[in-house]
Amino acid sequence: MSADLRLPDESTPGRASLARQPIVDRAGALYGYELLFRGRVPESGFDGDRATAEVLVTAACDLGWQRLGGGHPLFLNVDKGLLLGSLIDLAPSDHTFIEVVESVHVDEAVHERLVQLRAAGFRIALDDFVPGTAAEQLVPLAHVAKIDVLQVPAEQWSAVVESLHQQGLAVLAEKVEDRNMHDLAVAAGFDLFQGYWYARPAEQPSIALSPRHAVCLRLLEALSQDETNMGHIEELVSSDAVLTVRTLRMANSAAAGTGRSINSLHQALVLVGPATLSGWIALMLVAAEEPAEVVTSIEVLVRARACQLVSKSRAGGPGGEAFLAGLVSALSEKTGIPASQMLDTVGASNLIRSAVLEGAGELGSVVREVDLHVSGFDLDAALDVQMAHLAAVVWGHELLQMG
Numbered sequence: 001m002s003a004d005l006r007l008p009d010e011s012t013p014g015r016a017s018l019a020r021q022p023i024v025d026r027a028g029a030l031y032g033y034e035l036l037f038r039g040r041v042p043e044s045g046f047d048g049d050r051a052t053a054e055v056l057v058t059a060a061c062d063l064g065w066q067r068l069g070g071g072h073p074l075f076l077n078v079d080k081g082l083l084l085g086s087l088i089d090l091a092p093s094d095h096t097f098i099e100v101v102e103s104v105h106v107d108e109a110v111h112e113r114l115v116q117l118r119a120a121g122f123r124i125a126l127d128d129f130v131p132g133t134a135a136e137q138l139v140p141l142a143h144v145a146k147i148d149v150l151q152v153p154a155e156q157w158s159a160v161v162e163s164l165h166q167q168g169l170a171v172l173a174e175k176v177e178d179r180n181m182h183d184l185a186v187a188a189g190f191d192l193f194q195g196y197w198y199a200r201p202a203e204q205p206s207i208a209l210s211p212r213h214a215v216c217l218r219l220l221e222a223l224s225q226d227e228t229n230m231g232h233i234e235e236l237v238s239s240d241a242v243l244t245v246r247t248l249r250m251a252n253s254a255a256a257g258t259g260r261s262i263n264s265l266h267q268a269l270v271l272v273g274p275a276t277l278s279g280w281i282a283l284m285l286v287a288a289e290e291p292a293e294v295v296t297s298i299e300v301l302v303r304a305r306a307c308q309l310v311s312k313s314r315a316g317g318p319g320g321e322a323f324l325a326g327l328v329s330a331l332s333e334k335t336g337i338p339a340s341q342m343l344d345t346v347g348a349s350n351l352i353r354s355a356v357l358e359g360a361g362e363l364g365s366v367v368r369e370v371d372l373h374v375s376g377f378d379l380d381a382a383l384d385v386q387m388a389h390l391a392a393v394v395w396g397h398e399l400l401q402m403g
Contacts, residue, residue: 018055019201020068023075023172023194031192032073032097035059036201049081053283056091057246064253064345065092073097075125080104084113087283090276093121097144102128106137114141125172131160139167144192146172149185157188165189215240216281223278233274234266241300243281244327245346247272250280252347261349264320298396299374303330305395306370309388315362325352325367332356 020033037051056076059068068074075097082088083104098117104110114124118141125144129135130152139145145164152160161171173185176195185193219236222229237243244265251268262268269277307326308319328348332339343353355363373381374389 018058019203020074021194021201022199023192024198025192026186026190028198030072032075033069034075034099034194035068035077037077038201038203049079052076052078052082053087056088057280057284064249065095066253069095073123075099077101077127078104080110084109087279088117089120090279090283091122093117097123097125099125099127099146100135100138100142102130102135106134111137111141114138128174129164131163139164139169142169144170144172146174146194147190148175149173149181149195150175150177154184154188157185157190161189212240212242213285215243216285219243219281220278223274223281228274230266230269233277234269237269238265238323239301241304241327241331243284245331245342246280246284247277248324248346248348250276252345260347262324262347263349263352264324266320300327300330300334302389302392302396303327303370303374305392306374306385306388307366309391310366310370310384311363313384313388314366321349321352321355322363322366324348325355325363326370328352329356329367329371 019036019038021036022033023031025031035055037055059065059074059076065074073095076088076091077099078088079101080103083098083100088098098114100110100114118124123143124138124141125146126135126138126142127146128148128151129145147157147160149157157173164171170191171189172192172194173188173190174194176182176185176193176197178197181195182193182197215236219233222232222236237247247265248262248268251262251271260271262271304323304326308323311322312319324346325348328339328342328346331337332342339356340353343356348356351361351363354360355367358364359368369378369381369385370389372378373385
């Protein structure tokens with residue numbers, strides 16, 4: 001089996017694969033955040049598209065766009081590869097600035113793509129804008145131009161800002177490092193500000209997971225069929241702890257504002273829908289790192305499966321709630337992330353929350369009994385718990401053959 005569940009840094013729950021840095025207005029009020037890549041750079045070197053893909057997946061599937069932005073827009077650095085592809089469309093257009101990095105070669109394809117993104121509701125920002133360069137061609141399509149005040153001489157700021165204002169853009173001073181630089185930027189007429197003077201980028205620890213390539217590829221193939229077999233889709237998603245959590249996260253976002261909570265993976269898949277799920281899985285494949293320093297998630301899935309089997313044997317139901325409760329309990333233990341945070345992330349129902357956090361009710365008893373037995377603290381557990389654990393172990397070994 002390839003990469004699944006990464007152990008967190010000992011000092012911080014989860015792994016910080018992204019950071020966010022505030023952007024403020026002239027009054028010092030928060031305007032938005034720029035999302036910055038903080039993942040591991042592979043030996044082959046930095047890949048802008050993969051970095052953006054990982055930031056996007058982490059922001060949307062692990063942390064939640066609303067939690068990161070709090071109602072404020074998020075600026076997402078985009079290189080040419082992702083810009084011209086369709087995966088960037090998965091970001092929420094009404095809360096996202098597509099920040100075109102300075103390395104993007106401006107051509108007709110880039111121009112047409114930005115026209116499409118604007119029409120879809122995205123706002124466009126030009127990163128490290130320098131007057132007189134090819135980026136000038138994109139000014140009519142942009143909403144914000146970001147000026148690196150360490151690279152552009154201060155005596156030129158006023159003229160640059162005035163020129164961009166005349167063309168309808170807001171102008172952002174980035175890399176403002178001290179009070180004097182701030183005062184000069186305000187005097188020059190900048191509208192927005194970003195830099196160490198206001199705040200350093202704050203890392204946002206995430207669940208620190210990567211899905212298995214083999215499962216993702218099987219899912220993409222299954223989702224591409226004319227008639228989608230949702231039972232098969234659910235079986236594939238539930239075979240990977242990462243995909244399960246991220247699907248629940250997507251469903252929680254889809255249910256936002258409706259007052260609905262998530263009770264099972266099946267319900268989550270129906271809420272997300274095949275088309276959206278397919279797009280996010282493709283993006284996860286772009287974002288995925290090479291396997292390194294990982295521990296298997298099979299033991300996490302075994303505990304979730306055992307909870308499901310015990311619940312089905314006792315209550316006769318499908319056991320979806322028990323699978324989800326067992327998964328959150330096991331993942332919280334493995335990653336060091338508080339169970340309450342993970343439950344918020346997936347939008348779990350009150351029944352599941354009370355079972356995991358308080359051990360309440362029949363569901364709480366099932367999770368507690370399975371956890372104690374699987375962890376070796378109760379080898380003489382009830383017979384149905386022991387049998388469910390053995391069956392789950394066999395199922396886990398079958399999963400190993402998939403990847």
